[in-house]
Amino acid sequence: MSGKTVSTAGTRIAFAAAHVVADPAAAPDGPARLDWDATLAFRHYLWRLGLGVADAMDTAQRGRGLDWPAARELILRSGREAQTAGGLLVCGAGTDQLPPGPADLAAIRAAYAEQAEVVESAGAQVAILPSRALAETARDSADYAAVYGWLLRQLRRPAVVHWLGPAFNESLRCYWGSPDLDAAAAALLSIVAEHHDKVDGIKLSLLDARREIRLRRALPGGVRLYTGDDYHYAQLIRGDRFGHSDALLGVFDPIAVPAAAALRALGNGDIARYDELLAPTVPLARHLFAAPVPCYTTGVTFLAWLAGHQEHFVMLGGQQAARPLRHLRRLHELALAAGVLPDPDLAAKRAASLGLGSSR
Secondary structure, eight states, X not given: OOOOOOOSTTOOOEEEEOOOOBOTXXXXXXXXXXXXXXXXXXXXXXXXXXXXXXXXSGGGTBTTTBOHHHHHHHHHHHHHHHHHHTOOEEEEEOOTTSOSSOOOHXXXXXXXXXXXHHHHHTTOEEEEOOOHHHHHHOOSHHHHHHHHHHHHHHOSSOEEEEEEOTTTOGGGTTGGGOSSHHHHHHHHHHHHHHTGGGEEEEEEEOSOHHHHHHHHHXXXXXXXXXXXXXXXXXXXHHOBTTBOOEEEESTTTTTHHHHHHHHHHHHTXXXXXXXXXXXXXXXXXXXXXXXSGGGHHHHHHHHHHHTTSSSOOOOGGGGGGSSOHHHHHHHHHHXXXXXXXSOHHHHHHHHHHTTOOOOO
């Protein structure tokens, strides 16, 4: 899909992984229900800024409240909106319709194929999400190669392969067949090398800049490295004389305005302005993604509420309670310092309503 995604002289692609807005009237222990107007309006906001949208991934609470029926509807609705906006859209395809626990490889392939078909029918690019079922079932790297190779061959266009590290999901510690990250990287690179024509890029979420750079340099020509490193994104996207990372980042949800402006500056060759715009966002990002890292979605939603993108601070599954108030108070302070709250007075009133006091 052609779109308005920010690029720098045609060399950067940037996706913001977008959060979802829960229906505040829904039961927290029931099926996922979304406020569709607010959820889709936020995606249009990202497209207007010139960013692509990554949907139905972990930032959208996939696996932490967003079940497959709701994710399926989200993908289809976002696909229709992307067509009207002319925006880039990549959506997660996983196996979370399967019951918890191991499954045979045929069932895992079928589950992946079902979800990938939904994504492609929506006009979006597939991001192959890591599968908990595959992690519990696979005997070695050969099983990963068999499942991923089969799926990649079925797709109509090249996919993004997501490697979500143990900081984000401890159950994926042995993904690609080994807990050793060097061995895991070698297994992934073998899959990419065999199917490089069907792999647009790797979305890497290890929070390890040096490892990302090594993997990036080892990729076949034409395969992108989409950084998912919400600690070191500024340096990884800027790159060096050997190359750079593109971006598919959850942190781009709350820092979308300075991120889009920074990418435009980089595209114009103004590295100093790029650094100036992103530097204040890094302390915010590191606090947002502090351990336990999966709870970052609570902070993302909190900041969206402070920024006026939604009218409440309620999340799927009651996840708004996953961070303590002291964490949210500091998040408010850092967001003000980073300049990502368009109406500081509104943000202060909303923070005060939670008993956070003034951060101004």
